[in-house]
Amino acid sequence: MIKFLFIILYFVSILSLIYGLWTIVPFFYGLPWVPTAKDRVRRALEMVGLKPDELLYDLGAGDGRIILMAAEEFGARAIGIEASPLQYAFTWLRCFFSGSKSKVSVRRENFYRTDLSDADVVFAYLTSDQAIRLQDDLAAQLKPGARVVAVAFDFPDWKPNDFDEGYLLFAYEMPPEKGGMAAYLVENNEEVDLP
Ligand SMILES: C[S@@+](CC[C@H](N)C(=O)[O-])C[C@H]1O[C@@H](n2cnc3c(N)ncnc32)[C@H](O)[C@@H]1O
Numbered sequence: 033m034i035k036f037l038f039i040i041l042y043f044v045s046i047l048s049l050i051y052g053l054w055t056i057v058p059f060f061y062g063l064p065w066v067p068t069a070k071d072r073v074r075r076a077l078e079m080v081g082l083k084p085d086e087l088l089y090d091l092g093a094g095d096g097r098i099i100l101m102a103a104e105e106f107g108a109r110a111i112g113i114e115a116s117p118l119q120y121a122f123t124w125l126r127c128f129f130s131g132s133k134s135k136v137s138v139r140r141e142n143f144y145r146t147d148l149s150d151a152d153v154v155f156a157y158l159t160s161d162q163a164i165r166l167q168d169d170l171a172a173q174l175k176p177g178a179r180v181v182a183v184a185f186d187f188p189d190w191k192p193n194d195f196d197e198g199y200l201l202f203a204y205e206m207p208p209e210k211g212g213m214a215a216y217l218v219e220n221n222e223e224v225d226l227p
Contacts, residue, residue: 050118057116058092061142065119067094068157068183072199073101076155079194079203080179082106086152089113091143091166096123096136098155103132108153112138113146148173157183164188167208174206191215 058065068076077098082088084107090098093112102110112127114120123138130136139146144166148154151174158166167187170180182202186192190208195201195216202213209215 054116054118057118061092061115062162063092063157063159065094065116066157067097070097070101072183072201073098073155074105075196075199076181076183076201076203077102077106077153079196079201080153080181082108082153085109087111087150088153088155089146089148089151090155091146092157093123093138094119094157096126096138099123099136099138100126100130100132102153102155103135104130107135109135110137112136113141113143114138115140115142144169149175151175151178153178154180155183156180158185160185160188171206171208176206178206180204180206180208186213188212191219 055065082102086108088099088102088108088110090110090112093099093114096112099110099112102108112123114123117140120138120140127133127136127138148170154170154174156163163182163185167189174180180187180203184200186202187204187208189210189212190204191211192202192213193205194203
């Protein structure tokens with residue numbers, strides 16, 4: 033009986049350790065583990081008109097749901113950039129066993145150092161600080177016509193060319209127009225309740 037209890041305790045400890053690392057490590061990179069709901073991801077990829085064989089990058093791949101949906105539902109090629117080792121390993125396994133193995137991959141990398149010059153679409157679920165830090169690099173690196181979709185936080189200097197108030201999604205086309213969200217609202221004569 034005691035031996036059985038020790039075995040249970042052993043497995044509970046291992047699971048707690050894995051869960052702890054899964055949730056805590058992303059914090060050290062400044063972005064907590066918060067996955068995007070699948071219907072929101074689908075809407076984001078529709079907003080930027082992701083096409084078959086285009087190349088999408090997800091900045092902070094998490095559990096790989098964005099790159100897998102991009103490949104499986106949109107026929108795109110997709111690369112996840114993920115700094116946290118557990119999320120990276122999990123996404124690598126999901127890609128390896130997926131039916132779209134040839135189209136998806138994940139890199140253990142800091143997205144501030146990723147070369148995104150070949151991207152057609154960038155999916156970005158960032159904090160507002162990260163968006164401010166990244167916006168000049170993205171504008172300099174991305175080719176004309178590339179699209180960026182931001183979840184929850186916008187890129188403050190860029191005017192979105194599409195905005196979904198319900199899902200709080202901001203879509204941009206490169207090169208970005210200046211003016212931020214205010215310019216979008218004035219142009220579209222809209223009133224929205226921003227958080
Ligand atoms: C908010 S989650 C988003 C996951 C996924 N993109 C989604 O929308 O479901 C952020 C992810 O980014 C990763 N991350 C945070 N900072 C990073 C960095 N500098 N480079 C690469 N990945 C990072 C975290 O480990 C976490 O898995």
